[in-house]
Amino acid sequence: MTGETFVHRLLFLPPQASSIAKAVDHLHYFIIGTTMFGSVGVALVALYLFVRWRRRSEDQRSYRVEPSKTFEVLVIGGPLSLFLLWFVLGFRGYVKLYTPPPGAMDVYVTAKQWMWKFSYPDGPNAIDVLRVPENRPVRLLMTSRDVIHSFFVPDFRVKQDVLPGRYTQTWFEAVELGRHQILCAEYCGLGHSMMRAWVDVVPPDRYDAWLADQRRGLASRQDMGGPVGTPEAGTSLAREGVRVAERAGCFKCHSIDGSAHIGPTWLGLYHRTEVMTDGRRIYVDEAYLTKSMMDPMADIVAGFEPVMPTFQGKLDAPETAALVELIKSLQSRELQRHPAAPPAYGPIFRR
Numbered sequence: 610m611t612g613e614t615f616v617h618r619l620l621f622l623p624p625q626a627s628s629i630a631k632a633v634d635h636l637h638y639f640i641i642g643t644t645m646f647g648s649v650g651v652a653l654v655a656l657y658l659f660v661r662w663r664r665r666s667e668d669q670r671s672y673r674v675e676p677s678k679t680f681e682v683l684v685i686g687g688p689l690s691l692f693l694l695w696f697v698l699g700f701r702g703y704v705k706l707y708t709p710p711p712g713a714m715d716v717y718v719t720a721k722q723w724m725w726k727f728s729y730p731d732g733p734n735a736i737d738v739l740r741v742p743e744n745r746p747v748r749l750l751m752t753s754r755d756v757i758h759s760f761f762v763p764d765f766r767v768k769q770d771v772l773p774g775r776y777t778q779t780w781f782e783a784v785e786l787g788r789h790q791i792l793c794a795e796y797c798g799l800g801h802s803m804m805r806a807w808v809d810v811v812p813p814d815r816y817d818a819w820l821a822d823q824r825r826g827l828a829s830r831q832d833m834g835g836p837v838g839t840p841e842a843g844t845s846l847a848r849e850g851v852r853v854a855e856r857a858g859c860f861k862c863h864s865i866d867g868s869a870h871i872g873p874t875w876l877g878l879y880h881r882t883e884v885m886t887d888g889r890r891i892y893v894d895e896a897y898l899t900k901s902m903m904d905p906m907a908d909i910v911a912g913f914e915p916v917m918p919t920f921q922g923k924l925d926a927p928e929t930a931a932l933v934e935l936i937k938s939l940q941s942r943e944l945q946r947h948p949a950a951p952p953a954y955g956p957i958f959r960r
């Protein structure tokens with residue numbers, strides 16, 4: 610194990626298996642050290658003063674004490690500079706922890722009750738096992754399908770909340786081969802304590818070989834499936850979305866290439882600001898996309914008929930995620946600047 614020191618064992622800390630673990634632990638030691646040292650010091654001084662200045666007779670009066678300026682400056686300045694030092698050290702660590710190094714590889718993380726799903730852009734999906742190369746920074750883009758979870762790898766000293774309808778990110782660089790436990794650090798329901806997964810750290814060459822292998826597998830499966838209008842630039846999750854949309858019949862009303870249809874086109878939908886029949890403007894994010902499928906009557910896009918059926922209970926969480934990823938992959942800056950173009954049937958159909 611790397612970096613096994615006496616203090617490390619004394620505090621029962623897990624292995625320091627990431628590039629930042631040592632720095633986090635050093636801050637930990639420093640804070641524990643100074644607080645212990647400080648409290649013992651205060652106790653000793655108090656004990657000494659109790660004895661030295663104890664009451665010696667019934668009519669004894671206390672002295673009037675007039676501290677010098679130097680003493681005052683010392684008493685205020687000492688602790689103040691100590692706290693400022695804490696702040697500087699803590700802040701430096703914080704910035705480091707929250708700034709993924711440039712060139713980090715991305716992995717999408719989806720949390721749901723009660724599992725972790727990892728999706729590699731243009732690569733495989735994995736449930737509850739996150740395989741990463743040793744000594745290479747990894748950025749995690751995380752979201753939740755239901756409630757708030759928290760991604761926690763004790764060995765890496767990494768902990769970050771995962772929120773529904775929003776992406777949060779964190780990063781790490783693993784420096785120790787082998788398996789490291791992932792826990793959920795936010796109480797999220799009955800199965801919370803079972804929401805465990807693993808980071809599997811492998812040598813970089815083995816990782817690259819595995820990823821290439823997985824991609825080849827995906828590619829051949831796709832050839833057999835033959836999805837129409839596959840978004841080439843998208844991730845494998847987005848390609849899965851095409852299959853889900855075909856199965857669910859979304860393409861009966863929606864297009865993915867910008868052409869008009871019964872419902873708004875999905876091209877450039879993500880990040881667009883839609884105008885509703887009642888005049889509200891809604892910025893299209895993951896939460897809105899999900900809501901549109903589950904409760905289509907809640908927000909009707911201006912110019913369209915309220916004919917979309919609800920898919921509540923007909924799509925499970927991974928399918929919904931795949932559809933959201935598909936729509937997100939269909940980017941067009943031009944279309945994003947305007948609200949949805951009118952439907953294919955145009956004014957003929959309208960009252």
Ligand SMILES: [Cu+2]
Pocket residue numbers: 757758759793794795796797801804
């Ligand atoms: Cu959880």
